[in-house]
Amino acid sequence: MHGYASDNFFRGPKVYFAFGALAIGAASALRAMVVLPPMAGHVDAAALSAGAIYAALIFLYERWGWRWLSTLKNLNGTWAGEITSSHNGGARVPCVMRVRQRWTRMAIELETEQSRSRTTMAALYEEQPGDIGLKYEYVCEPRNLAAQTMQTHRGVCTMAIAEGTDGLRLSGDYFTGRGRETRGEVTLHRISRDFLGFGAALKREN
Template identity: 25%
Template sequence: MHTYSTDNDNRIVVYGLLGVVSWFLIVWIGQATSLLASSVPALAGGTISWGVAFTILSKGFSQKVWKTKISRVTGASKSPDFSGEWDGYIMTSYGGDIPESALHESNAPEADMQRVAASLHIEQTWREIGIHLSTDNSESDSTGATVLTKDGRWPSLTYQYGNKPGADTEPSMASHDGTADLSLKHNGPQDVLEGFYYTGPGRENYGEMYFERRE
C-alpha cells in the first residue's frame, strides 16, 4: 500500500490527541501498578512508556477506529472506507481483439465500446491505500491516490496505476500507465464505485468503470 492525500486531513490534530491520551494512559497505568505493587510485588515496574502507548493507540486508530461512527461524528476521520472486494466492468475504447471469456455478461456486441469483466481489491487504512484491478487480460496496481470529499456531491477516489498485460495477450496490450477517477455512490443498500479511466501515451484508451461492493 501507499499513502494517499485528502482534502479533509485532520491527521496532525488526531496525532496530537493520541499523544495526550497516551500520556494520561501511562499516568493511570503507573498509578494502578503502584497501588497493586504493595500487595503483588511482581507488578512493580510494569508501567509502559509513552512511546509504546502512542504506537499502540495510533496503530489501532489507523487500522480500525478511523472508520467507526464515533470517528465520523467527531470529525477525527472523514475519509470514506473504500476497502473490500468490488465486482463490475470496464467499458473500453480499446479496438483490438478481446477474448469472449474476458467480456462482461452485460456486454452488447453491437455497442461502440466493449464491456470487460473486472474486479477491484482495495486495502485501506487511515493513512494508506492499495488498489488492485484485475481482468482476464491484465492486472494493474495503484501508485498514488487522492480522496476528495468536500467538492461535488459524491466522495471521489482518483488514483494513478501501472498496468501489466497477461503473457498470452496480443502485442497491442502493452504495459502502460493510466489514471482512474471513481465516485462512491449508493444504490439503495448497495455501494457503487463508478467513473472513468484514461491511459497515457502509447495506448491512449479511455472508458467508463462500474463496480459494486461484494457483500
C-alpha cells in the first residue's frame, strides 16, 4: 500500500488533535482510578499511558474506525466493468479492479486478460461541489501471454465517483505515457466488498 492524498475533513490535523485530547483525557482518568507504578528514571507513567492510548486509537482508526467515524469514501472491494481504448480502434475490454483502502493508505490493482496494473500514488477528492473523484498514477505490465506489441508503461487515470442504483460507480478516462501513448475511458461498478480474483469477478459480473 502507498499513501494517498485527500481533501476530506477527516484527513486533516484536527483528527490527530482530537485523538491526542482523548488519549490525555483517558490517561488522566486512568491515573485517578488506578495507582500507576513508578517508572525507572522518573518517567511519568501517565505520559506513557497517554502515548500508548494515542497509538492504539490511531491504529484502530487507520484500520477500521474511519469506515464508520468519517465521511471519507470507502472504495474497498472488487469492481468490474470495461475499458474503451484508442488502441485497436476503440475495442471494449472487460476489466476487474481491486481496491484496498485504509484511512491514510491505499492500493489499487486493475486487470484485463492482457495486462495487470498497480498504483504508485493516488488522490481522493471530495470537497469540490459536484466533483467527487479518484485520481491515480499506475504502472501497467503485460501478462506472459500478452501480444508482443504490449510493453510496460505508466499512465494516469481520473475517475468520478457517483451513486448508482446498484451502489457506487466509477467512470472516467486515462492516458498512458512513453512506450504506449494511448488513451481511453473506464467504467466500473462495485460487485463485492471482498477481493475476488479476475476469473471469479468476471463470472459474477456475467
